[in-house]
Amino acid sequence: xxxxxxxxxxxxxxxxxxxxxxxxxxxxxxxxxxxxxxxxxxxxxxxxxxxxxxxxxxxxxxxxxxxxxxxxxxxxxxxxxxxxxxxxxxxxxxxxxxxxxxxxxxxxxxxxxxxxxxxxxxxxxxxxxxxxxxxxxxxxxxxxxxxxxxxxxxxxxxxxxxxxxxxxxxxxxxxxxxxxxxxxxxxxxxxxxxxxxxxxxxxxxxxxxxxxxxxxxxxxxxxxxxxxxxxxxxxxxxxxxxxxxxxxxxxxxxxxxxxxxxxxxxxxxxxxxxxxxxxxxxxxxxxxxxxxxxxxxxxxxxxxxxxxxxxxxxxxxxxxxxxxxxxxxxxxxxxxxxxxxxxxxxxxxxxxxxxxxxxxxxxxxxxxxxxxxxxxxxxxxxxxxxxxxxxxxxxxxxxxxxxxxxxxxxxxxxxxxxxxxxxxxxxxxxxxxxxxxxxxxxxxxxxxxxxxxxxxxxxxxxxxxxxxxxxxxxxxxxxxxxxxxxxxxxxxxxxxx
Numbered sequence: 001x002x003x004x005x006x007x008x009x010x011x012x013x014x015x016x017x018x019x020x021x022x023x024x025x026x027x028x029x030x031x032x033x034x035x036x037x038x039x040x041x042x043x044x045x046x047x048x049x050x051x052x053x054x055x056x057x058x059x060x061x062x063x064x065x066x067x068x069x070x071x072x073x074x075x076x077x078x079x080x081x082x083x084x085x086x087x088x089x090x091x092x093x094x095x096x097x098x099x100x101x102x103x104x105x106x107x108x109x110x111x112x113x114x115x116x117x118x119x120x121x122x123x124x125x126x127x128x129x130x131x132x133x134x135x136x137x138x139x140x141x142x143x144x145x146x147x148x149x150x151x152x153x154x155x156x157x158x159x160x161x162x163x164x165x166x167x168x169x170x171x172x173x174x175x176x177x178x179x180x181x182x183x184x185x186x187x188x189x190x191x192x193x194x195x196x197x198x199x200x201x202x203x204x205x206x207x208x209x210x211x212x213x214x215x216x217x218x219x220x221x222x223x224x225x226x227x228x229x230x231x232x233x234x235x236x237x238x239x240x241x242x243x244x245x246x247x248x249x250x251x252x253x254x255x256x257x258x259x260x261x262x263x264x265x266x267x268x269x270x271x272x273x274x275x276x277x278x279x280x281x282x283x284x285x286x287x288x289x290x291x292x293x294x295x296x297x298x299x300x301x302x303x304x305x306x307x308x309x310x311x312x313x314x315x316x317x318x319x320x321x322x323x324x325x326x327x328x329x330x331x332x333x334x335x336x337x338x339x340x341x342x343x344x345x346x347x348x349x350x351x352x353x354x355x356x357x358x359x360x361x362x363x364x365x366x367x368x369x370x371x372x373x374x375x376x377x378x379x380x381x382x383x384x385x386x387x388x389x390x391x392x393x394x395x396x397x398x399x400x401x402x403x404x405x406x407x408x409x410x411x412x413x414x415x416x417x418x419x420x421x422x423x424x425x426x427x428x429x430x431x432x433x434x435x436x437x438x439x440x441x442x443x444x445x446x447x448x449x450x451x452x453x454x455x456x457x458x459x460x461x462x463x464x465x466x467x468x469x470x471x472x473x474x475x476x477x478x479x480x481x482x483x484x485x486x487x488x489x490x491x492x493x494x495x496x497x
Contacts, residue, residue, distance in 0.1 A: 001014070001015045001017070001018060001089060001090065001091050001092065002014040002015070002018050002029065002089075002090050002092070003080075003082060003087050003088065003089055003090075004034055004087065004088050004090060005087050005088070006047055006087075006088055009033060009034045009035065009043070009047070010031055010032065010033055010034065011029050011030065011031065011032045011033075011034060012030070012031070012082065012087060013029075013030065014026060014029040014030070018092065021065070021071070021092070021094055022037065022063070022065050022066060023065045023066035023067055024066050028066075037063050037064065038061065038062075038063055038064075042061060042062065046061060046075070059074070059075070060072050060073070060074055060095060060099070061073055061074075061075055071094055071096045072094070072095050072096045072099045073092050073093060073094055073095060073096075074092070074093045074095050075090050075091065075092050075093075076090070076091045077089070077090055077091075078091070125163065126164070126463075126464040126465050127370050127372075127373055127464060127465075129160055129163055129164050129464070129465035130373050130376065130464045130465040130466060131372045131373060131376055132156065132160045132163075132465075133157060133160040133161065133164065133465050133466075133467050134376040134380065134465075134466075134467060134468050134471075135376065136153055136156045136157040136160060137157065137467045137468050137469065138379070138380070138468055139153045140153050140154065140157065141468075160465070164465045181219045181220050181221055181319070182219070182220070182221070182222055183217050183218075183219055183342065183344045183345065184217060184218050184219070184220055184222055184225065185215065185217060186215060186218060186225070186250050186272055186274055186339075187211045187212070187215050187250055189222065189225060189226065189229070190209065190211060190229065190248055190250065190274075191209075191211070193226060193229060193230070194207070194209060197229075197230075197233050197248075200230075200233065200234065200237070201233065201236075201237045201246060202237070204242070204243030204244075205237060205240055205243055205244055205245070205246050206244070206245045206246065207246050207247075207248070208245060208246070208247045208248070209247075209248050209249075210247060210248070210249040210250070211248075211249070211250045212250050212251045212252060214252070215250050215251070215252060215272060216252050216270070216272050216341035216342070216343075217272075217341065217342050217343070217344055217345070218272050218319075218339040218340065218341060218342060219319075219320075219340070219342050219344075220319045220339060221315075221319070224315045224318075224319070225274075225315070225319075225339075227311065227312075227315065228274075228311075228312050228315050228316060228337065229248070229274070229276070231309065231311055231312050232276040232309075232312060232335050232337075233246065233248070233276060235276075235309060235335075236276050236277070236278035236280070236333070236335075237278075239278050239280030239281060239332075239333060240278055240279060240280040244278060244279035244280060244332075245278070245279045246276070246277070246278050246279075247275075247276070247277045247278075248274075248275070248276055249273070249274075249275040249276075249277070250272065250273060250274055250275075251272075251273040251275075252270070252271075252272060252273070252341065253270075253271050253272075253273045253338065254269070254270055254271070255267075255268055255269060255271055255338065256268055266322050266338070269340065269341075270340070270341040271321070271338040271339060271340060271341055272338070272339050272340075272341050273336060273337070273338055274336075274337040274339065275334055275335065275336045275337070276334070276335050277332065277333070277334035277335075278332050278333055278334075279332045280332050280333060281329065281330060281332075282327045282328050282329045282330055282331050282332055282333055283325075283327040283329070283333060284329055288325055288327060291309055291325060312335075312337075316337050316339070319339055320339070320340050321337060321338050321339040321340060322337075322338050323335065323336070323337055323338075324336045324338070359384045359385045359472075359476075360384060360385055360386050360475070360476060360479060361385050361386065361387070362386055362387070362409035362410060362479055363386070363387045363388075363389065363406060363407060363408050363409055363410075364381060364386050364387070364388050364389070364408070364409065364410045364411075364412060364475070365389050365390075365391075365397060365400065365401060365404075365408050365410070365411050365412070365429075366378055366381075366388055366389070366390040366391070366412045366413075367390070367391050367392075367393075367394050367397040367411070367412070367413045367414065367417070367422070367425060368390070368392065368412075368413070368414045368417075368441075369392050369393070369414060369417045369418060370414070371392065373414075373464075374390055374392060376468075377390075377412065377471060378390050380468040380471055380472060381471070381472070381475065384472050384475075386475070389404070389408075393418075393419065394413070394417050394418075394419055394420035394421075394422070394424075394425045395419050395420060397413075397425060397429075398420075398425065398428055398429065401429050401432070401433065402432070408433060408436055409436070409437065409479055410436070410437050410438070410439060410475065410478060410479055411425070411426055411429055411436055411437070411438045411439070412439045412440075412441065412475070413425055413426060413438065413439075413440060413441070414440075414441055414442055415440050415441070415442035416442060422440050422442075423440075426438045426440075437460070437478050437479060437481070438459075438460065438478075439460045439461075439462060439474065439475065439478050440459065440460065440461045440462065441461070441462040441463075441464060441466070442461075442463070442464060460474070460477075460478045460481075462474050
């Protein structure tokens with residue numbers, strides 16, 4: 001609280017809470033011009049509206065402290081008697097933290113809406129790209145090296161691969177990407193990539209590693225976390241066109257209730273920090289607020305898609321973590337990734353299994369509601385020697401299974417279908433055919449099979465778009481796997497739990 005004289009625009013008295021908030025002593029605030037706390041234009045409007053303010057909801061004003069820090073305050077004004085004259089009592093409440101949380105909530109809601117749109121677009125495109133890339137490869141398989149049409153088919157294939165890469169980035173941002181988490185040591189991951197990262201950033205940038213020795217473990221998809229690190233390093237490199245210093249740091253951190261209270265996306269607990277810092281030009285507040293939006297970029301046209309940091313955001317969120325950015329103009333930037341810490345040891349790597357042959361003679365039940373995708377899968381597998389029974393309708397597929405006298409070795413089912421999901425279909429079929437193995441496929445995964453997009457390795461999954469070669473290899477791998485992969489034995493879990 002402080003007293004002020006509206007005519008002279010000066011402060012008269014201030015209580016202890018006011019001196020702590022603004023950083024001045026009581027003597028300094030005595031007779032201080034109100035313009036020291038509030039910009040001139042705002043002050044004129046404040047004094048004009050002060051009588052109405054006490055009668056309505058308090059308005060929010062922007063003030064500055066002695067250090068120059070901007071704060072948001074609510075002020076209610078009352079006239080009181082002060083030594084025989086009427087002066088004004090201002091009751092001030094600092095709402096800076098609340099305003100920050102409101103802005104974080106608005107930003108989170110906007111990112112969620114954009115993510116839903118991006119995921120839906122990527123799903124539809126992946127169905128189309130499966131067809132484009134699949135038939136391109138089938139054409140290439142039947143063209144001689146000197147065929148004049150081979151170059152055209154190869155260009156179609158390359159364009160399809162590039163498009164698939166973009167849709168995968170959209171899926172990562174929208175948190176609908178299939179992930180296979182493992183227990184990871186981030187120090188080993190960073191060390192393993194360091195040689196490549198040094199070549200990537202060039203000789204004019206000094207790469208420094210500050211890795212904590214007793215670092216905790218995290219549960220995440222190693223390929224996705226590598227992508228996070230690569231994108232952050234590339235972004236930091238681009239912020240230093242004239243060279244500088246780039247630091248990759250790891251640490252064990254504890255985010256307490258106080259920190260979580262200031263960041264709505266953070267839960268208090270133990271985390272492992274992965275930070276990438278640069279000595280570049282830094283960012284203003286407007287750029288920071290849009291940093292993770294897809295297709296937002298400060299680079300010149302043709303120099304970037306604007307999906308790099310969007311991908312980072314999606315992967316980290318899907319892994320149960322959070323991302324915080326610290327940056328000031330002229331003082332560089334630091335992007336800090338927090339992943340939940342777990343108490344598990346990194347398992348020893350097993351020797352790679354022999355790559356399976358593509359051909360087979362087993363019977364496969366294929367259920368896919370997209371006709372063109374279903375045709376491509378059936379033609380691919382029939383060329384490899386399999387007997388394929390296909391259906392667009394999961395309910396009809398159940399009847400086929402019930403009436404089919406012979407053995408069905410594998411069910412290939414789309415994840416999301418009308419009437420019955422792929423998971424429900426697999427569960428129903430494996431009740432009567434316990435030896436039936438299951439391979440799911442989809443342009444993206446949703447709660448019909450996985451919650452938050454995380455898929456444990458007990459479930460066989462094929463991400464669209466895929467090529468005929470990848471399809472044949474995956475089918476053979478699932479059929480030859482000695483472990484059962486039935487729909488009833490799937491294990492699903494939520495990110496961060």
